[in-house]
Amino acid sequence: MTTETLPRSVPATRATTPVWRRVRPALTHVALAAAAVVMLYPVIWMVVSSLRPGNEIFREPGILVRDLRIENYRLGWNALTEPFTRYLLNSAAVVLGAIVGNLVSCSMAAYAFARLNFTGKKFWFAIMLVTIMLPIHVVIVPQYILFSQAGWINTFLPLIVPKLLATDAFFVFLMVQFIRGIPRELDEAARIDGCGKGGVFLRVILPLMVPALATTTIFTFIWTWNDFFSQLIYLTDPKMYTVPVALRAFVDATASTSWGSLFAMSVVSLVPVFLAFLLGQRFLIKGIATTGIK
Amino acid sequence: MSALSALGTLGRKKPPGQKKDNVAAYLFLTPWLLGLFVITIGPMIASLYLAFTDYNLIQAPQWTGLENFTRMLSDERLHNSLKVTFTYVLVSVPIQLAVALLLAVVLDRGVRGMAFYRSVFYLPSLLGSSVAIAILWKQIFGTDGLLNQLITPLGFAGKGWISDPSTALGTLVVLNVWTFGAPMVIFLAGLRQIPAMYYEAASVDGAGPLRRFFSITMPLLTPIIFFNLVLQIIHAFQSFTQAFVVSGGTGGPSDSTMFYTLYLYDRGFGNFDMGYASAMAWFLLVIIGVFTAANFVASKYWVFYDD
Numbered sequence: 001m002t003t004e005t006l007p008r009s010v011p012a013t014r015a016t017t018p019v020w021r022r023v024r025p026a027l028t029h030v031a032l033a034a035a036a037v038v039m040l041y042p043v044i045w046m047v048v049s050s051l052r053p054g055n056e057i058f059r060e061p062g063i064l065v066r067d068l069r070i071e072n073y074r075l076g077w078n079a080l081t082e083p084f085t086r087y088l089l090n091s092a093a094v095v096l097g098a099i100v101g102n103l104v105s106c107s108m109a110a111y112a113f114a115r116l117n118f119t120g121k122k123f124w125f126a127i128m129l130v131t132i133m134l135p136i137h138v139v140i141v142p143q144y145i146l147f148s149q150a151g152w153i154n155t156f157l158p159l160i161v162p163k164l165l166a167t168d169a170f171f172v173f174l175m176v177q178f179i180r181g182i183p184r185e186l187d188e189a190a191r192i193d194g195c196g197k198g199g200v201f202l203r204v205i206l207p208l209m210v211p212a213l214a215t216t217t218i219f220t221f222i223w224t225w226n227d228f229f230s231q232l233i234y235l236t237d238p239k240m241y242t243v244p245v246a247l248r249a250f251v252d253a254t255a256s257t258s259w260g261s262l263f264a265m266s267v268v269s270l271v272p273v274f275l276a277f278l279l280g281q282r283f284l285i286k287g288i289a290t291t292g293i294k
Numbered sequence: 295m296s297a298l299s300a301l302g303t304l305g306r307k308k309p310p311g312q313k314k315d316n317v318a319a320y321l322f323l324t325p326w327l328l329g330l331f332v333i334t335i336g337p338m339i340a341s342l343y344l345a346f347t348d349y350n351l352i353q354a355p356q357w358t359g360l361e362n363f364t365r366m367l368s369d370e371r372l373h374n375s376l377k378v379t380f381t382y383v384l385v386s387v388p389i390q391l392a393v394a395l396l397l398a399v400v401l402d403r404g405v406r407g408m409a410f411y412r413s414v415f416y417l418p419s420l421l422g423s424s425v426a427i428a429i430l431w432k433q434i435f436g437t438d439g440l441l442n443q444l445i446t447p448l449g450f451a452g453k454g455w456i457s458d459p460s461t462a463l464g465t466l467v468v469l470n471v472w473t474f475g476a477p478m479v480i481f482l483a484g485l486r487q488i489p490a491m492y493y494e495a496a497s498v499d500g501a502g503p504l505r506r507f508f509s510i511t512m513p514l515l516t517p518i519i520f521f522n523l524v525l526q527i528i529h530a531f532q533s534f535t536q537a538f539v540v541s542g543g544t545g546g547p548s549d550s551t552m553f554y555t556l557y558l559y560d561r562g563f564g565n566f567d568m569g570y571a572s573a574m575a576w577f578l579l580v581i582i583g584v585f586t587a588a589n590f591v592a593s594k595y596w597v598f599y600d601d
Contacts, residue, residue: 188424
């Protein structure tokens with residue numbers, strides 16, 4: 001299945017004269033390009049502004065760069081108690097743990113739901129669907145109590161362990177949908193060759209569901225990287241801050257003079273998301289088109 | 295399982311319920327079941343209990359019966375946060391979906407470079423929930439921000455859009471509308487499913503573009519519109535980061551951006567009033583549940599299934 005457009009032939013009506021037919025695509029392009037510029041202008045402006053001397057942010061709405069300065073980046077990198085490298089590494093550790101957790105636990109649950117026949121399957125599946133809609137706020141208070149009693153505050157465990165236990169039910173659902181599209185004959189063939197349930201999962205299903213695993217990886221990466229609420233609650237020691245929590249501390253500590261370095265660090269925090277988008281947009285688009293996740 | 299017995303079952307469709315893989319299935323489900331009970335259902339029950347207590351994390355919870363709920367009835371800040379949240383959801387979601395639908399329809403007409411535009415429009419929905427974009431928003435709509443720099447030369451009077459309580463919430467609505475890309479991609483996938491022959495038949499009958507849109511596209515797209523509506527409403531009710539960063543964690547000015555989730559955070563993690571926060575959390579669950587159920591009931595009257 002390809003996600004590229006197949007131009008749908010627009011049937012001629014009385015209104016489509018030859019001139020209109022040539023002018024209309026041009027007009028559409030002008031409108032779409034204008035919309036695209038309006039959408040992205042603020043982000044581009046932020047990148048450009050971060051490369052200008054401090055106070056020009058409040059005077060220069062244009063996006064032409066005359067002299068390129070990286071002083072904002074140097075200042076911002078060391079503006080807080082720890083160098084920004086620390087926060088990037090912390091975020092990377094949380095993201096990595098979350099990705100591994102989601103890949104392992106969600107694919108296991110998805111395989112059971114999609115392929116195995118067991119007592120209570122419909123019941124558990126319904127519960128799983130309901131948990132997708134559950135707001136995190138309903139469980140956050142007792143979860144906080146639970147994890148603080150376990151001594152896990154200011155560790156990454158409260159952010160990673162839930163992923164190892166497949167609490168991101170979104171991805172279970174996404175994978176179930178994907179596995180259902182894999183022909184059952186392949187499972188049967190593997191069984192004839194002597195594979196058990198585990199063998200079928202490891203040797204047949206997992207290799208064939210790589211696109212679903214890729215979608216899961218990229219979404220987990222972006223969501224965990226951007227996640228603020230749970231990181232704000234569980235990480236209060238500046239040494240353990242992740243990028244979003246550090247940025248927020250930076251905002252609070254910032255007088256209007258250091259907006260340049262605040263912008264610079266914001267840009268740094270967006271680079272990994274942008275790269276993930278560039279590399280994985282095929283999987284992202286397919287992922288949200290099939291399950292409607294954001 | 296031996297190859298021979300596998301052969302025996304081959305080619306014959308197993309009736310459901312005949313052969314169970316209970317042991318294997320529950321082994322595969324173990325992590326998920328553990329998570330369900332320890333991370334989700336357990337805490338849900340605990341928070342339901344805490345909702346009837348006074349608990350500050352240090353002393354043991356004190357049973358107070360319905361006190362938290364009667365307090366909620368007379369808590370003006372809570373009522374205000376509900377008003378702010380409802381305004382945000384009911385204004386931003388319809389606008390966001392309308393923009394998403396409009397651009398999806400335009401892109402679906404076989405525009406050259408469609409994949410490029412789709413990517414450009416989709417990107418903000420990946421960036422939109424980040425602290426970095428909230429910081430950008432804080433600057434854009436500030437007194438010396440980008441917006442005022444752009445409009446004052448044109449003769450418009452600038453102002454502090456975020457420091458003025460009457461426009462602060464509006465800047466967050468704009469931010470949510472900005473992330474229309476995700477529902478747009480879902481609309482595009484839905485539009486792709488509408489058979490071209492419907493449009494051809496309508497054209498032969500003399501239907502113009504507007505007529506085709508309202509008589510074919512809209513009815514056939516209603517299941518997707520419904521799906522997006524349910525999803526985006528649930529999502530918008532839980533918004534937190536943007537209001538938190540833009541208002542510096544206060545929900546200000548004058549509580550004008552005090553989302554329900556912000557107030558919940560303030561009670562629970564700002565004041566460690568965990569009992570009250572739990573009661574609020576359950577009330578949020580009820581609100582979202584009622585909205586979703588109402589959506590499903592209403593859908594019977596306007597969503598059209600073509601099968």
